[in-house]
Amino acid sequence: MNAYEDGLLRTPANHQPMTPISFLERAARVHPDHPAIIHGTFRCSYRQMWDDCRRLASALDGQGIGRGDTVAVMLSNTPPMILAHYGVPMANGAVLLSLNTRLDPAMLAFQLDHAQVGLVIVDREFSAVMAEALAMTHNRPIVVDFDDPEYPDDAPVPKGAGIGTLDFAEFLASGDPEFAYALPQDEWDAITLNYTSGTTGNPKGVVYHHRGAALMCLSNTIHAQMGRHPVYLWTLPMFHCNGWCYPWTLSVQAGTHVCLRWVRAGAIYQAIADHGVTHLCGAPIVMSTLLSCPADQKRALPHRVNFNTAAAPPPEPVLLAMAQEGFDVTHVYGLTETYGPSVVNDWNSDWDSRSASEQAALKARQGVSYLSLSDLAVLDPETMQPVPADGTTLGEVMMRGNIVMKGYLKNPQATEQAFAGGWFHSGDLGVIHPDGYVQLKDRSKDIIISGGENISSIEVEEALYRHPSVALCAVVAMPDPKWGERPCAFVELRAGQPGDEAALIAHCRDLLAGYKLPARIVFQELPKTSTGKIQKFMLRQRAALIAQGQ
């Protein structure tokens, strides 16, 4: 033992579990009067937010929620969703599960059961689907209704009936703001649970820990160039990788959350102009929405706005149009398993002098590791050796570091596979360029990304296979100007069966959430390899031609 290890131990004075909760504690102490949340006519200061988080933790404690219990939320980007990111772990160390609000009842029921959810908070926009889901669960969580006072009377989606035994506002008010809230016992403690869309079989429950969440807060702040008091508009769903950890990140610089129930171009421009929004994130669909905004709904931007986008590389015309509109677009990449973005297209000022198309090509690359990711590499998954940095040799994108998940809940086999060889296997294929920037070449081949949501082609195929006329099928991504991608199905029919596109889509509608339905169904023989494997890459090319009307 050397002298530097002799007796110099971790003690409470020099070692404390990292947690994003401490950033909110600090923001409330330093900037108590600064606006923390804006939602319609609702305003909340950091003092109030901190009190409310402690009230929520206290109210959950009152319902018997304890360490390692799961609290689910089925909420839009509204104030309770932000509070839940702090209040749930502060309730004796419970874990937050943010349900994807677009899921069908069966999938919701699976997640509620798998995570053994003890209490669920449901926005009345989703009470009907949640009621169906709860009817299917074995588990019986306590249900709390959130009746949003800001819900517009003339909303495109009418508000459903209450289905719970408790009302969120009363529930919150019942909590004690002086509650002795929990900080993690260990920074490795779980903070949230996020289910992947699941390419095969059931979705996997990705567990985040406090350490990773806290490091994401610091890294996001630096990568997104957030100065003092950023104003952040919630165009990215908070149920998606915990909104890339921004519900916690904003506390670092005491920023203001601007809530948004529905992503509509006019509302985005209005929020930016009214509240001086500095940052927002979203899938390419959000950029399309902005760019197709009718002129009479547009508002002048108060300053240049930082837009972080992921899911698909932004194409040149979109980048140019966004720049012209006043948005500085940064391309990031990550997975549910990496807390959202763990790779960033860090801009090199040497590239400023390149042509617009060269710049777009450079920006289309996924990029380099986030500050808190130790390693990003493209490896041959057989040998675990790096592929040459030549921009052409394909390998699997792998990561390791402190913003990789704790593992999959109750799924040791999947966890072991994901971490085989000491790296997290992204399942995405890519190349590494001579300058060290990584570029994806094939999203893990079965996934379709529509409006920022992952759709498993296998899930759609399974639905199709349930129809008696389907002999063989394959679903691939078809480019879509609005959604980025939509599923396109190729089907071989059983002998003598008619090909009825409308009937097959109607059949799928009974089995799948609306956004997962095939945009097109094409009846043809499927191209196969000599060993009988369907050649999806050929179908992808065909789908692209169909999308172009050819």
Place this chain on the structure above:
Amino acid sequence: MNAYEDGLLRTPANHQPMTPISFLERAARVHPDHPAIIHGTFRCSYRQMWDDCRRLASALDGQGIGRGDTVAVMLSNTPPMILAHYGVPMANGAVLLSLNTRLDPAMLAFQLDHAQVGLVIVDREFSAVMAEALAMTHNRPIVVDFDDPEYPDDAPVPKGAGIGTLDFAEFLASGDPEFAYALPQDEWDAITLNYTSGTTGNPKGVVYHHRGAALMCLSNTIHAQMGRHPVYLWTLPMFHCNGWCYPWTLSVQAGTHVCLRWVRAGAIYQAIADHGVTHLCGAPIVMSTLLSCPADQKRALPHRVNFNTAAAPPPEPVLLAMAQEGFDVTHVYGLTETYGPSVVNDWNSDWDSRSASEQAALKARQGVSYLSLSDLAVLDPETMQPVPADGTTLGEVMMRGNIVMKGYLKNPQATEQAFAGGWFHSGDLGVIHPDGYVQLKDRSKDIIISGGENISSIEVEEALYRHPSVALCAVVAMPDPKWGERPCAFVELRAGQPGDEAALIAHCRDLLAGYKLPARIVFQELPKTSTGKIQKFMLRQRAALIAQGQ
């Protein structure tokens, strides 16, 4: 055990030791051609810097430096000093000791022996004192001379002779840039050693770990509002708390280090203008230096410059003058034991509308915890209970969190005392204001006890600073036969101002209770440490002699 703990273990894929070395790795990969270091006519890119750090690690390895060995440097703010911050720990996990270049031979010898230094790199500015020190050590380190090619021929301090067996340039060139450098095995591994100035007895060796250093990098970047590619001027000695961790911090945003051997006003203005400096740090003496710069040596600043200052609260006239010169001053506070600044006077925008004197009073407070410090409190050291947040009740300032040292090297008793009760005891006395901001009132040993009443030396100093003729002052206890102690003030006058003891005491009478008035005011230059801190213990000795009529 709950499901979130079942089998979800730390693995190399999801848990890596945090270390600032990874920030340099990343900067060199992402911005290889960006300027990393400027020193006179010397330029070095991030690619070159990364190669040189690996060369240094390799060369140290070649000299048998291993894990837990100490490598000392006696260097100015020059390129080898920056390289050493990375290259030493990269050498099999060795530990860097930066020697205070203003120490006397006996103190240097003590530190070289206590830390069992295996190799020391010495700038030829300091070869004479180091030769004396080495003659006194029991330990016989390998000595490497650094002969700075940028050392001016007409330097005020002539360069000494070489005293080593190796030359730094050759030593570095002998290293292999492909060396298999070390990352820490554990983030709790030591990275550096810094001796406190030690007002009584032998200095204590403060051990920093990789975890704390890495967190300081992220926190410094955010608190100092460092955007992409900051340009940092080295007016703070890097031997002082590892330059508040800025040698590592700059790598986070791939910033440029601008070296400076001697802190001279003209050179500072020139560097800012020539290189577009965005940030610098320093003791109040650096602000005085800047403000007293002759007009013909001044250069126009290219933009507003961020100046972080510590050690003493910046007085109102200095803040106003600095703002007029184009510097945004942030007041930070910390100790060697907290990696430099762990407390920051985070500015509240509500204060913008206050008067200049109110703003100065608010800025004179030390402030709130750094992002990576879990807790900052003012506690009664007897009961360990918080004092009321009333801005008047005195207690001891205490900290806990991840930017508190690992402990004191080979000094378990001092470590235990420092961490008693689960908090780091700063030894500084202060109050906490109703808004949670902490303000120092005194070092515990600097309190003057007169007739049983505590007198804060800082309060008396603040009164003196309000007089226009006072440039710098320090108040200490003077033995008094009747009262036990009384304040004795030492004052440096502004150029051309007369020293009028009676007038100054009359001025204080308007601001202070009678028992707090200085018994004597002595006009003289104040003794300062190498980092610009006033050496009150010397003044205390002087005051004792004065009291004896000597």
